[in-house]
Amino acid sequence: MFEDDEIIVGINIKENSNKKTSNKTNKKNKSQNVKKNSKVNKKVLHKRKVLKFFMLIVIIIIASIILLSSSLFDLKNIYVEGNEKISDEAIISLSGLNLYENIFKLNKNSVIDKIKENAYIENAEISRKLPSTIEITIKERKVNYMLEYANSYAYINNQGYILEITNEKLDLPILIGYDTDLSTTTPGNRMDIDDLKKMDTVIRIYETAKSNEIGNLITKINISDSKDYILILDTEGKTVHLGECADLNTRILYLKSILEKTKGKNGEIFLNMDLNTDDAYFRPSGN
Numbered sequence: 085m086f087e088d089d090e091i092i093v094g095i096n097i098k099e100n101s102n103k104k105t106s107n108k109t110n111k112k113n114k115s116q117n118v119k120k121n122s123k124v125n126k127k128v129l130h131k132r133k134v135l136k137f138f139m140l141i142v143i144i145i146i147a148s149i150i151l152l153s154s155s156l157f158d159l160k161n162i163y164v165e166g167n168e169k170i171s172d173e174a175i176i177s178l179s180g181l182n183l184y185e186n187i188f189k190l191n192k193n194s195v196i197d198k199i200k201e202n203a204y205i206e207n208a209e210i211s212r213k214l215p216s217t218i219e220i221t222i223k224e225r226k227v228n229y230m231l232e233y234a235n236s237y238a239y240i241n242n243q244g245y246i247l248e249i250t251n252e253k254l255d256l257p258i259l260i261g262y263d264t265d266l267s268t269t270t271p272g273n274r275m276d277i278d279d280l281k282k283m284d285t286v287i288r289i290y291e292t293a294k295s296n297e298i299g300n301l302i303t304k305i306n307i308s309d310s311k312d313y314i315l316i317l318d319t320e321g322k323t324v325h326l327g328e329c330a331d332l333n334t335r336i337l338y339l340k341s342i343l344e345k346t347k348g349k350n351g352e353i354f355l356n357m358d359l360n361t362d363d364a365y366f367r368p369s370g371n
Contacts, residue, residue, distance in 0.1 A: 158184045160216040167222040169204050175220060178202055187212050203247045203271035229286070229305075230258045233266045244275040244283050257290060261308025282307045285329050289313060292336045298343065312356050321349070321369075327356030338364045 162181055164172040178199045181190065192210045199208040199220070209221040225245055230253070231238040239247040239254070246269055264275040274280065286305055293299040306314035315324040320343060326335055335355045342353050342364065351368040 156215050157187050158216055159187050159190075159218060160184070162218050162220065164220045164222060167224060169224050170202060170222070174202070175199060175205075175208075175222060178205075179220065181218060187214075187216065187218060190218070201272070203245060227254060227256065229290075230254060230256055231262060231264070231266065232258055232260060238266055238269075240275065242283065242287055244280045246271050246273050246275070257302045258304045259286065259307055260304050261306040279307065282310055285310075285313060288332055289315070289326065289329060289336075292332050293339075296336050296340050298336070298340055301343075317343075322346075322351060322353055324353045325356040331359070334359060335364075342366050 159181065160183060162176050162179075162183075164175050167175060178201060179195050180198050181195065190210075195210050196208045199205055199222075204224050205222060206225045207223040211219040211221070213219055225241045225243075225247055227239040227247055228242050229240050231240060233249060236249055236251050237253055237258070238249045240259075241247060246266075248271055249266070262275065262279045264279050275283070286307060289305065290299055290302065293302055301317045301320055302315050303318040304316040306316070311328050313326045313329055315326065316322075317324065322343070324339060326332075326339075329335065338355055338359065339353060346353075346366050346368075349366075349368055351366055353364070353366050355364045357364070
């Protein structure tokens with residue numbers, strides 16, 4: 085009985101062992117086949133990607149040739165918008181654009197740089213409208229102040245750009261006491277760095293005065309001393325010392341009140357002190 089049992093057990097162990105070995109071999113073969121198939125698939129996919137890429141390049145080249153050679157895309161219309169000071173004709177002339185040139189051949193950045201050679205042009209945008217139109221959108225600089233220069237006036241904007249030098253006087257404040265050498269400055273340039281630092285205060289003075297309805301009275305603003313900005317009100321016959329312009333809104337309110345009380349009298353108004361401890365005052369001419 086025991087011997088037979090041992091033989092039977094021995095046979096079962098060998099069969100199980102063979103089955104396990106066979107299963108391992110099958111799994112290994114399957115794994116190797118999967119790896120081989122995966123490598124083959126990757127190579128096929130890579131070849132397909134390369135082929136698609138070259139086909140795309142060919143299509144782009146063919147499309148580019150068609151776009152650049154077809155008369156359908158020759159420039160026939162140029163539209164300008166956003167401009168007020170500079171005419172459409174002047175802007176088109178600056179752009180260097182020519183009719184019947186292919187719109188895809190133009191260099192946008194080059195066209196924009198040419199247009200911005202005019203000091204009044206702050207920025208320009210170029211848009212292609214298929215099949216044959218170019219749109220130019222302009223952002224202009226505005227004249228906000230003037231500088232007296234010999235017998236002429238230099239127009240400037242809030243950023244201190246020199247826009248134009250002309251004999252025509254505008255109804256705008258004139259800045260005096262500046263450091264900028266206009267004899268060596270051309271339109272498109274900016275004021276000297278020291279003058280530019282003072283422009284923020286000048287803008288605050290004028291805007292605060294306008295909000296209090298006395299901006300139109302300011303004829304000139306003397307910026308020679310950053311510790312005492314001086315307003316000249318020709319129609320009122322008065323000179324106003326604002327000091328460093330701390331707490332500017334309060335100073336302008338004092339100014340408005342003194343102007344109302346001294347109507348018709350020439351003289352100087354002093355606001356260049358600490359108004360928390362000292363009183364503003366008016367000194368008539370001749371005193």
